Each structure stands twice: as structure tokens, then as C-alpha cells.
Amino acid sequence: MPVTSVDNYFEDFRVGDVYDHPRGRTIDNNDNLWITHVTMNTAQAHFNLDYMQHMMDGIFSERLVMGAVTVAMVVGLTSEDMSENAFMDQGLSAIRLSTPVYRDDTLYASSEVLEVRDSDERPDAGVVVYRFTGRKTDGSQVVQGERTLLVKRRSHWAADDGHGNEGRS
């Protein structure tokens, strides 16, 4: 039984391809709280409701979901399509958080492939850069960013990954 899918190797990505990722994720305060605390983030806006309700003349009624939690959830929603066969995560850039996220917001994700190129270091993998966008159900954009991956090539890895004839390109 193959561990990973057969349709998301390096050879499968084309510049300009757009992905509409099917799953959504409703964010709970527990998601926000445990990641905030386990990473020792001491910004009270993420975990002190009393503080938050008095900040900036009371414009907030809830704790803000920490930005890195929003990024992680949206990247996660893209992952089965975009990075399941990644050999490594190389980086992220241009991360912009445009709308605050609160508990009970449901996030959806889409992606656009920006760059596909050979790797200087590994003949068995190539570089894929894509832009991820996270939105709430009302369509408002909560985050956008670019993610750079080194992705396995089907030609070098599909057999080892357990794909038979379907894996041959």
C-alpha cells in the first residue's frame, strides 16, 4: 500500500495551476491556546480574554487566534495536494494576515503554483513554489503567503513509494 499519493510528485505541478482544496477547518480556541502556549508565546491578546476586551478601546470581543496558528491551519489544508510528497520544506515568504481570526471561524484554502524548477542539489527532486490563500466562509481573506518546497520526482521515487504501473511516467 503506497504511503503517499501518486498525483502530487514534482512532475505533476505546472506554473499557473490553481487548486481549490476541498476540506475546511473550524478553528477552536483550544487550537489557538495550545499552540500559543506550547511555543511560549506571551502575547496576551491570544490567551487573556479580559485583556483583549480592553485593548484598543474595546474593539475586540474575543482573543485573536495567533497568526502562526492561522498560517499552520491554512498550510495544513493545502498539504495533501501540495506537499504530501515534499522531500523538505524550504521556506515561506510574503506572509500577510489581513483579517483577524477568532474561534468558530471556518477556514478554507486555495493555492496557485508560482514556480516549478530543477533543484541544484538533488536530481531526484525539484523546487515548487506556490501561493496559499486562506479565507473565511464569507470569502474574506485571512492570510496569504508563498511556500517553497523540494518535491520528490516520480521518476526517482514512485517505485520505492509503492506505486506500480500507475507511477510510471
Place this chain on the structure above:
Amino acid sequence: MTTAIRRERGLLFEDFEIGQTFEHHWGRTVTASESMTYSNVTMNYNPLYFNVEYARRLGYDGILINPLLVYTTVLGLSVEDLSEAGGPFLGVDNLVFRTPVYDGDTITARSVTLGKRPSGSRPGWGIVEWRTTGLNQRGDEVLGYRRSNLSRMRNAEANR
């Protein structure tokens, strides 16, 4: 009657100077167990982050600690110095993952202030930019990034 000691945490806009450096507190030893939980809860479906047999087959020494968790930990370690007293996070650029992190590695963080300017649209607030670096116990840079944040000015407190 004794006065209670209350140590306010965090720095304000006026406290930042271009070129100043911070060696952030605490450090954090990361474990495969929490990284696997993090990867699963954030639905990050690359088996490198939760299947040790798969990670070894790809040539790694073991489960890779999810680099997003390492980044979030480095960010967390930097918050008291950089942004606890501040306001909303504005963005991150050029986050580069340089060295794989494994179970039991200890991560520390340091930053340098790159720039500061008053906010054009929000009186009483400024924008500060830093470069932050995460290191492992051998001193290897595991990741680095640039972050900018709104930072409250001291004189803004009178308006609260």
C-alpha cells in the same frame, strides 16, 4: 503596607534602536511527540512529520520536527522582547529553513532590529522590523526570517 512588585513585560516603540540585538530567553527542547501532534492537529499531511519509517527511507535520521512548529517556537521565544507590549503582527518575509531539526534538539532565538517608523495611518503606533534567527544546540542556524509588527508608543498610553 508593602507595595506589590509588578514587572511589566515587553518593549515599546521608543525602546527599539536600529542594530540593537536580542538574545531571547528560555530556549526550548523540541520533541518528536509534540511535533507529531502539532502536524496532525494542523492537518499537515506529509508523513516525514509523523512516520519514522518513511522519514528513514527518505534518508533522514528520524522524524523531522515540523519546521512550522520550529518557526512558531522561535517566534514565541522572541515575543516578550519584541512584541508582547505591541499590537498586531503585520507580516513575515524570507523565512528560510536551513537545518533539519530532530527529536531532542534545543532551539534558541536571537533578533536584530532592522528598522522602525511611525505608522502613517494609526497615530500613537509605529512599525518595527526585526530579523530573527533560530539556532540549535550546536549553534547551527535552523531558520531565519524578517518580521514586522505594530508597536505601541509610550505617549499612546495617555489615550487608552
